Amino acid sequence: MNMDKKSEIIKKREKKIADLKGKNINPFPNDFVVSHTVRDIKQAIIDAPDSFTEDDPVFVVAGRMMAINRFGKASFIRFRDRTGQLQAYVRRDKIGDEAFILFKQLDIGDFVGLSGGMFKTRTGEWTLLVKELKLVCKSMRPLPEKFHGLKDPEKRYRRRYIDLIMNSDVRDVFIKRSGIIQAIRTFLLDRDFLEVETPMMQPVPGGAEATPFVTHHNALGMDLFLRIAPELYLKRLVIGGFERVFEINRSFRNEGVSSRHNPEFTMLEFYQAYARYEDLMDITEEMFRYVALEVTGSTLIPYQGDTIDMGAEWRRMTLASALEEIGGIDAGLLNNRDKLLELAASNGIKVTKTGRLGKIITKLFDVLVEPKLLQPTFIIGYPVEVSPLSRRNETEPDLTDRFELFIAGHEIANGFSELNDPADQKERFLQQAAEREAGDKAAHYMDKDYIEALEYGMPPTAGEGIGIDRLAMLFTDAASIREVILFPHMKPAERGER
């Protein structure tokens, strides 16, 4: 409905507010003092269920009314605060005639402040017997229907607050997401990592292959890019002597929106000096098991009808062997550019004609192997031309000391031993710059300042990025990234809302 055309219900609420003001009752007061939460009350009952009478002790709580069952001179209401939901019993002979008349004017969705003692109803439900009732905040708009709630995904995302009011499973998803981030933070802090914040607006966007958003700084008179990754700044910090650093925050990529991509997304990146990429794989397994236990209490994670087993040892295999074993591509073909191009075309994969061998191989992997990697799997042995920031493998210099982690058919993490040879890094950037010239908008930018930093010396270091949104999807059994982002990006609705 158009916002500026008020529904009958809203007009009636406006009239109620005017009536309240007429009776000198503030519909939006600011003086109600809460002394208990619903959780406090429930815990008190668990602790000493026999010590309650209707009059003692007295609890003072506040919350939003979610349901009202009215009888003539008494009502049951359900209200909720941040800690839970509780039933209260409002009787005219307990709160007095004046308060009861006010109460009769209240609506589902209003906030009330209540005080009273606890008793058990005939059906055995602990209930607050209200002695005093105050309006704490009037609501103007009706909430969705209590039984079906709010289902329309468009409305759920655009007006997430209603989604959160109505759908407790949605609330739980975001509580869990917060728990995941907290667990990761604890895990890293316990290992002597330092949490840092690096620029989100960067003069040269680096650290990933992606198209950046461009913005403009007026006073400096220059364009800046929203970061596509924090990587190059975090490595500058390792150069500066912070040997273990991490950052959990947003990055931005100016690309398509889908059930797996939001233009802004949250990433953990962490860097550890004197570690190698093999160490990171061990740490990653440890971290995920820790998070799983902290957040779900188990290392068996149900996801979209499957069960992900975080507890068992995670498989590690090379890109080449994965392509052969899972993708069904004969290992002998992996150096045959023409054959691979044919194969790509027959699988409907678009590859630029000039695309380098490593690009074609990883594209084939994305289509033929990635969706099949259900259980946690590390893929190692990535070609150097698709890994411009990774250290070369000592024995096979065309490959890098790099892994990606796949779970439930999604790429979850990417880590490697860092390239710390400034001359090699410069060569890699030049190669990327050439690909950018050739039309690959996502190719890495040359970052001379970063090269200069490397020239001061970066100790051998391994670093990793983990997609927090995808991790949250995994732990909350969400099929779409929008279910784990509070306010996913949407086009503005035309004129109000439909």
Place this chain on the structure above:
RNA sequence: GGGCCGUUAGCUCAACCAGGCAGAGCAACUGACUCUUAAUCAGUAGGUUGAAGGUUCGAUUCCUUCACGGCCCA
């Protein structure tokens, strides 16, 4: 960017295929009710059917375009 589907009362959905007064439940309003919990009972009101255009005596329904969203593909 392409394909399919959707948009009807505050919310959840009918009616559309095969054109003929747009309905229900919950929410709201009036009344009854002091142990309900999707309370119950009696009654009332609430609609620019996403937008614009076309076909038609007549369009929520058929056609075109557009907007927004969902799923799948790129």
